[in-house]
Amino acid sequence: MGSKTSFDFDSNIDTALNDGQLRKNLRNAMDILVEKRRAIFPDSDQLQQLRAAGNAIKRRALKKLPQLLEQLEAKCTANGIHVHWAEDTSQANHIILEIMRRHEASAVVKGKSMVSEEMHLNRFLEAHGLEGVETDLGEFIIQLNHETPSHIIVPAIHKNKDEVAAIFHEKLTGTPYTEDVEELTAIARRTLRERFADAKVGLSGVNFAIAETGTLLLVENEGNGRMCTTVPDVHVAVMGLEKVVEKLSDVPPLLRLLTGSATGQLITTYINMISSPRKADEKDGPKEVHLVILDNGRSSILADPQLRQTLLCIRCGTCLNHCPVYVRIGGHAYGHVYPGPIGKILTPQMEGLEKAGVLATASSLCGACGEVCPVKIPIPDLIRRLRYESYDQEAAAVVDGGGYKKNFAETMVWKGWELANRSPLLNELGTRVAGAMGNHLPKVGPLKQWTSVRTAPRIARKSLHQRLRDEGVNHE
Amino acid sequence: MNSQLSNQTARQRILARLHASGTEQTDVPDAPLPSEISLAGDAKIERLAALMSAIRAEVYIVESDSWQDKLKQLARKRGWKRVLYGPQGPIGPEIESAWPADADDLPKLVAYTQPVESFKSELFQNIDVGITSTRGGVAETGAIALWPTPAEPRLLSLVPPVHVAVLDADTIYNSMTEMMAAERWTDGMPTNALFISGPSKTADIEFTLVFGVHGPKELIVLIRN
Amino acid sequence: MQRKVSPDPSNKVYFFATCLIDAVYPDAGMAAVNLLRSQGVEILFPPDQSCCGQPAFNSGFIQQARTVARKQIHVFSKPYPIVVPSGSCAGMMKHHYPELFAGTKEEAAARDFASRIFDLFEYLATVLNVRLDDRGAPTTVTWHSSCHALREMNVVQYAKALIGQLSKVTLVELERETECCGFGGTFAIKQAAISAAMVKDKVDDIRRSGASTLLAGDCGCLMNIAGAMAHGQLAIDGKHLAEFLWERTNGQ
Incomplete structure (x- = not known):
């Protein structure tokens, strides 16, 4: 493992694997999400056609990205929305801070936004004496418990209702202990309604920004997103720059893919499309709307034709739900905002391989993520690519920290492997030596890891090569 | 201003990197969309009603000229006290005409005519039901479309615990795509456009479905046929 | 296909x-x-x-x-x-x-x-359209789909069709047939703990199936799963489907 790895992945994994409750919660939840997705896409041919269309729409958007962002900016500006650009999360945070200060706001009510998590906005605001109030029920629960989301769609999925009951009872003064989910939800509603009514500034993410019309589109079930974008005087939307799509007509197929893949819904409760602040004769809605367009490494990711596909992501989370690794270790083990398969390819590119390249080792390359991705991101191929970049023997790495894992021992192992597998004599010799040793291979290194839960493979006395040669097989 | 300057710098630098990325030189083949559903009038109503009911919306098909009777029946049965509406909206006059001023078994009609700033506490604390018209419906996914207006503001369909939406059967489209194209939405989007498919809901705790987490706990759709 | x-x-x-x-x-x-x-x-x-x-x-x-x-x-x-x-x-x-x-x-x-x-x-x-004549004794087996046979090659249906031709063999499908066994080549070494958790679940699934033989078409998976079954001293045989088919059709 690289010494500069920014978190202790091994220890996180061990903790998660030994947490029986967590594993049970995750397995139950992922089973439900997988089944719901399966049920909402009953026709496999149609799903494949839809995925191909989704892929093409997002690829077209990436092809035209600079032009679409400029068009979005022009349209939004014409509609009265203030557009800000941020190269990194610090700039984005400061833009929000400045808006809040200008409006003398002490708190911002937040709809669910992964980009705001990426910005660590709540921590930033707290450091400036301000408060970010999470209002999505799942986000609200984990914020009370000073945690971060463990899943990009269902952030508190690692908690069961007993745990939520305990959190509410402990952290919300005067709340009696109850495991009744209706009652717990009602408590959250009461608590947060006051915050909505009082807030001067509301914040949201953006699911799709439509360049053609200058529209910010948000998808949700709870209505907290509508609250955050309608009740306060000011609405600030933050988006990663890859969220822009070209046309309004691009949206319905993407929505179908997003809601179907994320939660197995034909449509969410609310599709909220915002194209301007409150107009002169309108009675409600924010008087100011701001859009913050965040880069934070995305433009670098765009520069590589293969890695660029990372930016097709519509953040549905279905790759997490189908991942045999995620279901066993949960989101927190990944140590970063974006967990699961998408996190394995996104995080090392954003943070650099030295800090986060180890994430790419946590995949058996089973391909389940790539199979279900609604926009056909070839996640296993990109994981392989990042592994290649990590060793980078050809000095061709494009990802920051490329070659960080390059080491003599491992290189020699693979060079030896290469030599053995391209020279028949060596190959044969190796197999013969191993065969002669049979069960007496020393259990060190990799074999030690292997045999902690498995018996060692038994090398045959006679290889297939030998057996077929002995019987005189034809080889032309 | 300093922040404006840094915003300009960020903008230029980001766009420069995007242009330099080579993304604009890629080939993207077109991929055809799966064919849209195409239903007859009644089938559209049925599909919309079935899908929305399945996610706990209450859907009633009512006569166009006596739809208010259903509204009043619901109001009496559920004991609504204060119903918010937009007097200048498309259904405002129809509601008023059906609401005898002296009927003490009907809820009081409250008009949403002032800016929310002077109306917020009333809106949040003292209203049982918000009534709106709709712009149309979508059969494919089961949803109603709203374009809130000065006469029927945005919070009318969000803050009260019950949202009653009045939908004309002949404005139900097959799909979102069909609706957006037929009504030429790209010619000018409103401040806020919404698709709503049911009452507010959450499943964030153990996937237990609970309604009314933030928005209305009940959505009642009256389809005027 | x-x-x-x-x-x-x-x-x-x-x-x-x-x-x-x-x-x-x-x-x-x-x-x-x-x-x-x-x-x-x-x-x-x-x-x-x-x-x-x-x-x-x-x-x-x-x-x-x-x-x-x-x-x-x-x-x-x-x-x-x-x-x-x-x-x-x-x-x-x-x-x-x-x-x-x-x-x-x-x-x-x-x-x-x-x-x-x-x-x-x-x-x-x-291609060969084989017709198999089952000469073995009645038995119950289960089948493990390797991820790449399933997702890259899309050939699992053929393996199962061949098992289906064996008249005295009952195939019980695994509950989580499409889930990876945790082998993943060097993954089993580099992320040994996760791999171990995965293969443990796979073995539990196999045990619950009640089958006496686990069949697979990939020796990586087989080495992983059969190794874990043997380590856990389970009396379930892990076998490559080719070997099983040959035994059944030659009365061995």
């Missing part, structure tokens, strides 16, 4: 052993060869063949993978079908070889090679 191959008049096929079958499971390899021969196929076995290159490819050592891939392309150069008793190695050669040589002068050769790759059971079921 069924591919049309022009039947080779000489009825010859190349057999690619895979490195695991060569060294650890040669009985499975012989069984595969015998199954093909029993259908009148002549086996060509180039002795210079080795590994498909996947271990290096998946570990980030693409250069080394490419060298080894080039060797296989060279060794299997005549226009015969190449039959592979492993969905994973077949997937590597069919889907990733063209990628490895994309844009180089070797791309055409890699594509030609890839187009001749067949999973063993795919070949038996669709």
Whole structure:
């Protein structure tokens, strides 16, 4: 493992694997999400056609990205929305801070936004004496418990209702202990309604920004997103720059893919499309709307034709739900905002391989993520690519920290492997030596890891090569 | 201003990197969309009603000229006290005409005519039901479309615990795509456009479905046929 | 999914052993060869063949993978079908070889090679249309789908169809048949704890099936799962499907 790895992945994994409750919660939840997705896409041919269309729409958007962002900016500006650009999360945070200060706001009510998590906005605001109030029920629960989301769609999925009951009872003064989910939800509603009514500034993410019309589109079930974008005087939307799509007509197929893949819904409760602040004769809605367009490494990711596909992501989370690794270790083990398969390819590119390249080792390359991705991101191929970049023997790495894992021992192992597998004599010799040793291979290194839960493979006395040669097989 | 300057710098630098990325030189083949559903009038109503009911919306098909009777029946049965509406909206006059001023078994009609700033506490604390018209419906996914207006503001369909939406059967489209194209939405989007498919809901705790987490706990759709 | 191959008049096929079958499971390899021969196929076995290159490819050592891939392309150069008793190695050669040589002068050769790759059971079921006569005693088995047979090669249906032809064999499907067993090549070493958790769940699933034999078409998975079953002293036999089919149809 690289010494500069920014978190202790091994220890996180061990903790998660030994947490029986967590594993049970995750397995139950992922089973439900997988089944719901399966049920909402009953026709496999149609799903494949839809995925191909989704892929093409997002690829077209990436092809035209600079032009679409400029068009979005022009349209939004014409509609009265203030557009800000941020190269990194610090700039984005400061833009929000400045808006809040200008409006003398002490708190911002937040709809669910992964980009705001990426910005660590709540921590930033707290450091400036301000408060970010999470209002999505799942986000609200984990914020009370000073945690971060463990899943990009269902952030508190690692908690069961007993745990939520305990959190509410402990952290919300005067709340009696109850495991009744209706009652717990009602408590959250009461608590947060006051915050909505009082807030001067509301914040949201953006699911799709439509360049053609200058529209910010948000998808949700709870209505907290509508609250955050309608009740306060000011609405600030933050988006990663890859969220822009070209046309309004691009949206319905993407929505179908997003809601179907994320939660197995034909449509969410609310599709909220915002194209301007409150107009002169309108009675409600924010008087100011701001859009913050965040880069934070995305433009670098765009520069590589293969890695660029990372930016097709519509953040549905279905790759997490189908991942045999995620279901066993949960989101927190990944140590970063974006967990699961998408996190394995996104995080090392954003943070650099030295800090986060180890994430790419946590995949058996089973391909389940790539199979279900609604926009056909070839996640296993990109994981392989990042592994290649990590060793980078050809000095061709494009990802920051490329070659960080390059080491003599491992290189020699693979060079030896290469030599053995391209020279028949060596190959044969190796197999013969191993065969002669049979069960007496020393259990060190990799074999030690292997045999902690498995018996060692038994090398045959006679290889297939030998057996077929002995019987005189034809080889032309 | 300093922040404006840094915003300009960020903008230029980001766009420069995007242009330099080579993304604009890629080939993207077109991929055809799966064919849209195409239903007859009644089938559209049925599909919309079935899908929305399945996610706990209450859907009633009512006569166009006596739809208010259903509204009043619901109001009496559920004991609504204060119903918010937009007097200048498309259904405002129809509601008023059906609401005898002296009927003490009907809820009081409250008009949403002032800016929310002077109306917020009333809106949040003292209203049982918000009534709106709709712009149309979508059969494919089961949803109603709203374009809130000065006469029927945005919070009318969000803050009260019950949202009653009045939908004309002949404005139900097959799909979102069909609706957006037929009504030429790209010619000018409103401040806020919404698709709503049911009452507010959450499943964030153990996937237990609970309604009314933030928005209305009940959505009642009256389809005027 | 069924591919049309022009039947080779000489009825010859190349057999690619895979490195695991060569060294650890040669009985499975012989069984595969015998199954093909029993259908009148002549086996060509180039002795210079080795590994498909996947271990290096998946570990980030693409250069080394490419060298080894080039060797296989060279060794299997005549226009015969190449039959592979492993969905994973077949997937590597069919889907990733063209990628490895994309844009180089070797791309055409890699594509030609890839187009001749067949999973063993795919070949038996669709090209040879085998009819199996079950001579064994009644038994209950379960089947493990390897991820690459399932997702890259899309050939699991053929393996199951062949099992389905055995009149006295009852196939009980696993609850989580499509979930990875945790092998993943070097993943089992680099993320040993996660891999161990995965194979433990797989073994539990197999135990619950009540089967006395676990069948698989990939020796990587087999080595992982059977190794874990043996480590846990489970009396369930892990076997490559080729070996099982040959035993059942020859009354062994």
